[in-house]
Amino acid sequence: MAAPHVIAVDLGGTKLLAGVLDDEGVVVKRTVRPTPLKSQEDLLAELESSIAEVLDDEIGAIGVGIPSTIDQRQGRAVASVNIPLAGIDFRNHLARRFGLPAAIENDANAAALAEHRYGAGRGTSHMVMLTLGTGIGGGLILDGRLYRGALGAAGELGHITLELDGPPCQGTCPGRGHLEALASGTATDVMAAELAAERPDGDLGRALAAGETVDARLAVDLAAVGPGDARDLLERVGFVLGNGIASLVNVFNPELVVIGGGFARAGDLLLEPARKVVAERALSPARELVRIVPALLGPEAGLVGAGLVGFEAMSATSA
Numbered sequence: 001m002a003a004p005h006v007i008a009v010d011l012g013g014t015k016l017l018a019g020v021l022d023d024e025g026v027v028v029k030r031t032v033r034p035t036p037l038k039s040q041e042d043l044l045a046e047l048e049s050s051i052a053e054v055l056d057d058e059i060g061a062i063g064v065g066i067p068s069t070i071d072q073r074q075g076r077a078v079a080s081v082n083i084p085l086a087g088i089d090f091r092n093h094l095a096r097r098f099g100l101p102a103a104i105e106n107d108a109n110a111a112a113l114a115e116h117r118y119g120a121g122r123g124t125s126h127m128v129m130l131t132l133g134t135g136i137g138g139g140l141i142l143d144g145r146l147y148r149g150a151l152g153a154a155g156e157l158g159h160i161t162l163e164l165d166g167p168p169c170q171g172t173c174p175g176r177g178h179l180e181a182l183a184s185g186t187a188t189d190v191m192a193a194e195l196a197a198e199r200p201d202g203d204l205g206r207a208l209a210a211g212e213t214v215d216a217r218l219a220v221d222l223a224a225v226g227p228g229d230a231r232d233l234l235e236r237v238g239f240v241l242g243n244g245i246a247s248l249v250n251v252f253n254p255e256l257v258v259i260g261g262g263f264a265r266a267g268d269l270l271l272e273p274a275r276k277v278v279a280e281r282a283l284s285p286a287r288e289l290v291r292i293v294p295a296l297l298g299p300e301a302g303l304v305g306a307g308l309v310g311f312e313a314m315s316a317t318s319a
Contacts, residue, residue, distance in 0.1 A: 006314060007051055007100075008307030009064040010107060011035065011043075013082040013134035017299075018050035020059070021307030025118045027300060029054050040084045048097060061101040061317070062094055063310025065110035065302045067137065072152025075104060081171035081180075082134050103313035107131070109155055110305030111295070112139025113146055115258050118304060119296035126254045129295070130157060130245070131261035131302075132270075135170055136180040140252065158184070162243055179244040183237050185263035188216035191237070195229055202229035220266045231269065238270040242277025249282040249290050260295030267294060 005028070010017040012035060019030035031053050036042035051062060068080040075091025094102035105113075112121075112129035121127040127141040138157025140147040148154055158180035159173060166177020170186060181187055196204035196214040203222045208214045222230035245257055259271060275292050282290070295301055 005056075005058045005060065006307050006310030007054055007059055007062045008303045008305075008310055009047065009051065009062070010110070010302035010306055011047065011064060011066045011083070011085075012107065012302070013037075013067060016046060016050055017303050018047075018054050019303050019307075020054050020056075021304060021310070023311065025114070025304050025307070027303055027307075030303070035083060037084060040086070040088070043084055044088075044093075051094075051098065055098065059100065061103065061310040061314035062098060063103045063105070063110075063306040063308065063313065064090070064094065065105050065107035065306040065309075066090070067107045067135065069153045069156065070104060070106055070151075072104075072148060075102075077104065078153070079172060081169075081173045086172075101310075101313040101317040103309040105306065105309045106137070106139070106152075106155060107302050107306075108137025108157075109139040109146055109148070110309060111137070111260055111297075111301040112141055112155075112258070112305070113308050114297055114301045114303075114305035115260065115295050116141045116146075117308060119301065120258045120293050121256055124255045126252065127256045127258060128157070128245075128248050128252055128254045129258040129260060130241075132183070132241075132259065132263035133185050133261040135186065136184045137261070142252070157244075157248060160244060160247060162240065179240070183241045183244065185216045185261070188219060188233070188237055188263065191233060192216060192219045192230070195233055199229055204229045204233075216263055220263075220269065223266070223269050234266055234269045235273045238273030239277055241270060242274035243281065245274055245292065246278045246282040246287075249278060249286050253286045254290055257290060257292045258295050259292065260297070260301055262299070264294060 008021045019027045068077040077090040108131045115121045125144045129139040131137040136158030163177030169175045169178045169181045196208040219230040
């Protein structure tokens with residue numbers, strides 16, 4: 001009889017979540033730690049410690065979502081933009097370390113799997129997901145299945161180019177003017193601080209003068225109160241996001257675009273401007289069909305999705 005649980009790990013740019021997932025998609029145990037960013041060795045040690053903390057006799061496999069490009073043929077984490085993880089035989093490393101089937105998946109792909117199975121994308125066959133946070137991740141559900149591409153590296157939707165000579169992308173990405181560089185939480189941190197310095201009489205400027213940390217989180221909080229520089233900033237970011245989504249709508253003709261990640265807490269402050277741009281700039285008939293909605297699973301999406309790929313690994317081993 002197959003073990004009823006898997007270990008799921010959601011490795012993010014700021015925190016490392018590990019938990020135990022049952023076959024109904026319920027997280028029954030969890031732990032959270034800061035993500036070590038000093039070295040790959042520190043990162044792997046903390047990851048293994050997190051897995052060991054939730055390991056028990058009912059575990060049948062391990063699934064890990066990582067913010068990296070992946071070669072699924074070899075189970076390798078090829079490169080990562082925001083964490084020190086590259087060129088490692090990640091899947092086999094975990095399988096040898098814990099003696100269990102292991103699977104890895106891009107973290108945004110994992111979130112897309114979870115939202116499609118249990119969240120906002122239930123019942124759809126064609127879905128795009130964007131996760132807004134430190135960067136911008138992406139996942140594609142096409143014809144009801146996660147699209148991984150030839151090697152497993154598909155879905156890097158945050159790295160579509162919107163400005164040919166735009167700002168440099170983040171971390172190790174060599175590109176410029178990418179959606180991630182223009183509309184992520186990190187990009188909004190920078191723009192909020194710049195706007196506060198330029199406009200000391202605005203709501204962001206007053207917050208800076210009062211000693212507050214001016215970043216995307218504060219911008220969302222101030223924008224929710226009423227009109228001001230913070231709301232104007234989020235509208236501009238939403239406009240950029242909408243331009244990126246319009247391109248994705250034109251390419252993939254999805255029924256649904258799901259927006260998740262920590263920065264997505266801005267809700268309609270971002271999504272309404274994005275919807276307006278898509279309605280104006282995407283091609284018909286795709287623009288009439290598509291809906292742009294917030295994710296339903298919140299911070300659980302990456303963890304649940306990692307668990308789902310763990311169950312895939314368990315099934316493949318038992319087949």
